[in-house]
Amino acid sequence: MIEVQHLTKRYGRFTAVEDVSFRVERGEILGFLGPNGAGKTTTMRILTGYMPATEGKAAVAGYDVFEQPIEAKRRTGYLPETPPLYPDMTVREYLTFVAKITGVPSSERRSRLQTVMDRTRITDMANRMCGKLSKGYRQRVGLAQALVHNPEVLILDEPTAGLDPKQIIETRKLIKELAGDHTIVLSTHILPEVSQTCQRVVIINKGKVVAVDTPDNLTSRLRGSESMYVQVDAGSATADAALAQVGGVTRVQRADQRDGIVGYEVESEHGRDVRRALAQTVVSNGWGLLELRPMRFSLEDVFLSLTTEDVSAMGGDAAAAATAAQTTTTEVPHA
């Protein structure tokens, strides 16, 4: 449905996007993930025909966006980072205008508008001025605007940015519902969003694609060995050596320490469950086993490892990110 080949965009000497290639199949949701300034918006703007690429090809629904821009645009709905609303129009006027310029026949306009407003739940705001809407409603009107001509492809630039948690959940649900009839590309720097809504992820950093895969594959790819977190109250003794001797354990490392209670990061051979043996060892030594859980690498770790230049420093970063992932909820702060 969407095909991007070797896309490059340069602004003078600065290269915003370099040799980006990916494909999106019909009905799929593709997540475009990357830190701020990675080239997500630039790529999306090229796909929507807002700006031309310096090199490379991009096709939407079989139409090249440079050669046949009108045909491609007719099949694309686009929600930019800031919803492009006219503040002095009511929601209904605005959507009517968008329907006109996107070529919705006047006989279908009414019903199309109603469908879209129902779907995005903005019907009760239909006669409100766009400039007077709250952030959440603006975003929804923006989404309605992208849907009004029933495009085959939807391109959403950070559709949940600036929404409250409830609205974020609603928007994600809506996007998932839309996936059946539309092919969706959405960009975000919020990681849980990708694992929750997207079937495939393109991770982009400094204008280059660093990974394309499903969220599950990406996380398991990072997990070469199994990791376990064990918290032990060994009193005056130290449990390091005893833990290291457990069969299958390859490495033991202290993660944290407080009042004689030590948290260990225990790595074991791939595919071998050492939890029982670990528990046995701790209990038979008379120590207190306070916590024992597998350390799963989140998408956040994958993201960090792929977008941080110093990949060798991965171990420490991942641990930090793993703990951070538990405390922070959804939003990665804006840079």
Place this chain on the structure above:
Amino acid sequence: MRNILAIAGKELRSYFSSPIAYVIIGFFAFVFGYFYWVLLAYFVRAGMEMSPMGPQALNVNEQMIRPVLSNMTVVLLFVMPLITMRTYSEEKRSGTIELLLTAPLTDLQIIFGKFLGALALYGVMLAVTMIHMGILFLYGSPEWKPLATAYLGLLLLGGAFISLGLFISSLTKNQIVAGMVSFAVFLLFWVASWIGSVSQGGWVADTASYVSIIDHLDDFTKGVLDTKHLVYYLSFIGFGLFLTAKSVDMERWRG
């Protein structure tokens, strides 16, 4: 064409849903009314005065309508930037330009739409002044033909201002800058006619008076429809719109 009208309609509505249209029309009508009143009073007094040759038959078109309309061209210098300054810069600032440029529209459709929208507002301004002219027909018998050519000339003059203003607005995100620069450039085109009249003949004077956007209106207000002036205004408009198209295209590449 449908797309052009959709854009034009949107432009026109945005003028009228903000105070801009009302302020501009009100200001224009007020200044026009003032000139109209002053010149009418003068005209009436001149008509009553006895000249050595007895009461003279004054020509309403020559003595009254022409000076009023010529005076209004100067007012247009101030008013037209207000109409065009927001056309592109506001869309760029608020990001709605992304909607237009990613919709299945060509750049030219957007430009023509904006041009027609602004021209329609200008048309409303002119329509208001026609009420005054109508009153002259009630109490006198002016000729309608020179009046018609004068209005055609004014429409073309306004179109020329709009096309240039559109281009200047497409260069910046800041509508105040767009307005000020438009005003300065319009003023230059007006002042060009002074150079024409000050210097004694020669190619400088000829060029200057040919370039001057207002000098070309002269024949229209006399009731003369000269293709030279028609060509001037139409090519001026065409060139302004062409520059706008180039500027929008360049903006795309620059991103």
